[in-house]
Amino acid sequence: MQIYPVILCGGRGTRLWPVSRKAVPKPFLPLMGEETMFEQTLRRFARDARFASPLVMAGATHVDLIKAQLGDAQGARLVVEPEARNTGPAIALAAALLPEDAIMLICPSDHHIADSNAFRAAAFAAAQMARQDYLVSFGIAADRPETGYGYLRRGEPLLGGFVVREFIEKPDLARATAYLASGEYSWNGGIFAFRAGHFLAELAMHRPEMARLVAEAVADGVSEGAIFRPAPKPFSAIASESVDYAVMENTMRATMVLADMGWSDIGSWAALADALADEADEAGNIKSGQVDLIGCNRVLAISDGPRISAIDLEDVCIIVSDGEILVTTRNGAQAVGKLPSAVCQ
Secondary structure (H helix, E strand, O other): OOEEEEEEEOOOOOOOOOOOOOOOOHHHOOOOOOOOHHHHHHHOOOOOOOEOOOEEEEEHHHHHHHHHHOOOOOOOEEEEEOOOOOHHHHHHHHHHHOOOOOEEEEEEOOOEEOOHHHHHHHHHHHHHHHOOOOEEEEEEOOOOOOOOOOEEEEEEEEOOEEEEEEEEOOOOHHHHHHHHHHOOEEEEEEEEEEEHHHHHHHHHHHOHHHHHHHHHHHHOOEEEOOEEEOOHHHHHOOOOOOHHHHHHOOOOOEEEEEEOOOEEOOOOHHHHHHHOHHHOOOOOOEEEOOEEEEOOEOOEEEEOOOOEEEEOOEOEEEEEEOOEEEEEEOHHHHHHHHOHHHHOO
16 A cells, blocks of 8 residues: 655745745755655655655645755656645645555644654554544644644544544633643544545535536646646635545544654644754754844744844744844744734735
């Protein structure tokens, strides 16, 4: 059994502004080491014959970036979406381009996973369930009451995983604390495994118009070597919707595998600081570039040029990039994407 990685390269580059921008968003930046997040995603499948060549889903703006960073990903195919339509249509498009019995592994291109071996073990457990026509989510081991993630509530055990009893949107702190204490909840990692044909059947049941338009976009699309371009008119007519809303919260076949693999979606500067905790000094500060800190605790300070100097600050992120300056508390980091400068970049 081969698994077909489907790598989602979307996003507007707002949540990690000012380093991440619309032209070069988070997946294409080296935030965790020398490789970009996209390159690290590709490397998780490299030289493992159990994985087929990846299918990369992206917009036209980032085609050149993807080509430059694909490296030696032999046989990779690139699907260029005419417009961003969220994860539901993107995954449906990938499913329509794969054999019906292909096991798809849906992977965002901008997530950090510290333990690649644990990731691959979870991927094969999920693939075994997907072969039985379950729609499988990765439930990430929760180690804190995180309010920035969605949650999955575990139901009855199955061979290799669990039924998903409930999908939960981002909770407040009180509910997140209760979820962690109960032991019944995992973070929703946004990683999935499906059999392509069964996913399309479920989509046709729950979102028939989306399924119809995707099929039309594929039928009238154009191949240019390793690049496929769906027909713009039907694809652009699709309503933008996440795969969670379109399918996962409606199906009777939702399941999950547990994954303890050092995962983070790096969805804010605070999340990046957490993921870089091993690089912190004795006061919990993380520095990159010209930075001087006195009496500071748990400060993330990154500069691409001008010196950052700070005194007696705690739980603050200070970012200087390409002439822009961001200062936020760790708690406020979730709102960076709402700043006018981030939205209008």
